[in-house]
Amino acid sequence: MPDVEIMTIGDELLYGQVVDTNSAFMGQELGKIGLRVRQISSVSDRADEIVAALDQARQRAQIVLMTGGLGPTKDDLTKHVLARYFGAELVEHAPTLRHVEDIFRRFGRPMLDVNRQQALVPAGCEVLHNAVGTAPGMWFEDGGTVFVSMPGVPFEMKKLMSDEVLPRLQKRFQLAPIEHLVVMTAGLGESFLAEKIADWEAALPPNFKLAYLPSLGSVRLRLTAAADGLPDLRSRLEAQLPALRERLGEYIFAVGEVPLEAAIGKLLKEQNLTLGTAESCTGGYVASKLTSVAGASAYFLGSVIAYHNDVKIKQLGVRPETLAAHGAVSEATVREMAEGARQHLGVDVALATSGIAGPGGGSEQKPVGTMCLAVADAQGTVSRQFTMDRGRQINIEYTTQAVLNLLRQRLTGLA
């Protein structure tokens, strides 16, 4: 199996002005077709340093994927360096020129000579059409090594990877087909999950592999099946699902790469329910997650962010006596917030958060990281309290995941 080297090019990466997110995307996608990334190198815009990196990369890997340095400005050198590296002239690629002209025509902007130069490519390379930008991708083969150059703009690179590069790599290296099944879980940590499915994992066929991909409050399970010469790989992969559901049913919220907020949107649409939020410590973070889903307006009606107690009382109908007796950070208050949001926002289901995000505001009894959650619907109200302090921003994000998971459980009859 050929190894891959990723080379990201640009001074802005070395200065730390830009975080290299391209490499992680490429690493994930390459892994899905069974290719291993041997090394990632970020290098400057200097020609000699790009050449030195190319020389070393080809010694480690049979596939070298480059991003960056294809813009129209004079510090973007990659194309010129590659032309020299492979001893080729730059020649105009007519379909690319027409594509660039089209783009400028569509936006009604004048085309400059530097834009026209986007259509120049080293002779002999295979041009990969960039449907969403002006700089084409380029595929070279030299001494048995494949070199691919792509723009550094993430969405252009992603489209080129999916549409052009990955299919060509699969074909060129006759990669055995691989099938993946992603199962999204929430509410249980990686090691507890692993324990619950240990017997199932141990009994997987030898060509099946399980990866745990944890993020805050959620673990993705990726089950990968490598072709074994037998038919129906996909259905054999899917045949593993029922046994997994038996062990993890209540923690699974989706099959496929679906964020929790989108899975919730789907449940709400199916059940024809509207949603609102009443947030204190999360300060709108839950609402912004929910509304990050395109089409959220079909079920999300609105929120009250009630940082101050006056807002909790006036906009949500929380009773002053409850606040006096239990404090703002209490299950009693957060339940009234959720119930009040249902009424005041006119929604079927409302969630609520109240807690101490920190770094200040903690006490002996209620330390920083004390978090209260509630979900109210026509059947009643459920609430939870927990304490976890990992810094203000993570506290907010973790609480958001936790209340969304409580909502998900409520919508599926688990809470």
Place this chain on the structure above:
Amino acid sequence: MPDVEIMTIGDELLYGQVVDTNSAFMGQELGKIGLRVRQISSVSDRADEIVAALDQARQRAQIVLMTGGLGPTKDDLTKHVLARYFGAELVEHAPTLRHVEDIFRRFGRPMLDVNRQQALVPAGCEVLHNAVGTAPGMWFEDGGTVFVSMPGVPFEMKKLMSDEVLPRLQKRFQLAPIEHLVVMTAGLGESFLAEKIADWEAALPPNFKLAYLPSLGSVRLRLTAAADGLPDLRSRLEAQLPALRERLGEYIFAVGEVPLEAAIGKLLKEQNLTLGTAESCTGGYVASKLTSVAGASAYFLGSVIAYHNDVKIKQLGVRPETLAAHGAVSEATVREMAEGARQHLGVDVALATSGIAGPGGGSEQKPVGTMCLAVADAQGTVSRQFTMDRGRQINIEYTTQAVLNLLRQRLTGLA
């Protein structure tokens, strides 16, 4: 001047499970003390591949900074590889052992043998105290090259860099002192800024250098002065500020690394004003930005996220006639939202957003990316409208920056 190579170690980086944010932080911090990063390499947890990368890094750079692979589990190899690489035995470092024991005692958790092994270090290395974790940093010198190993956990690495590594590098390589002045601007693109200050930039002393660091809706200007043997470097740097303010006054919102939402918090506290938001298209993103600032509860009271028109009418008092005549996405509506938020939330100043974030919901007259903003205070209401579509999430984030900047202008008498 010695060059630096950054080596981040861990299979999770190559698989793309984790985005390497450590390198960008290190690149920024090294740049501030005048060191250039020559290359960033991410390598696997395999001993032979780490050794090969070390061999190459020392040929490119005189300083090699490593992160990762220092955890207690068996796939964390860095320490063992380094011991072998430098021909040293692993020996117990007593102060580190006491520190690890302290941490476990404090959290009341039993200490396992793997935890005790965190105190083993290659003989002869200089141990760098990790105040916030169990894995110490390690400083090696070999054949004129400095090698530093740090944990991969971002906040541990950051603390080690600031407290231990950067000061030692400055001393070891007798780096000339460098002073920085960061000026935060909002509301003007990079090229327009550059035009406005071209004469000022051209007249800077030769040892002064200006960097433009753009992000969504904001540009940081970093003015760097390298020591020139003359006294008062800092004050000569600061002496450049008045001329910069003359040219950019209204766009400058802070001196120093201060996010816009924190600068606004400072203004509100100074003016003893409370704030609330009324958000439609931004769906709580503005509120979550404002509440990401620790201590925001001193001035931020709450928000109404009014996605649905009923919520705009009921919770914010927007008039149905206004919605009927102008639509939800209009300056007329967004002004009533801001004014309503002032009243209903009982705040001194309120901002409001309404727009079409996309990808759906656009029309001929109001295409996706049409955004309306308003700020209302005791003196009246200001509003703006613009159109810019760069995808749902960026539309939301850009609109948030824009309305925060309008608020900032209002609070400083500019709007």
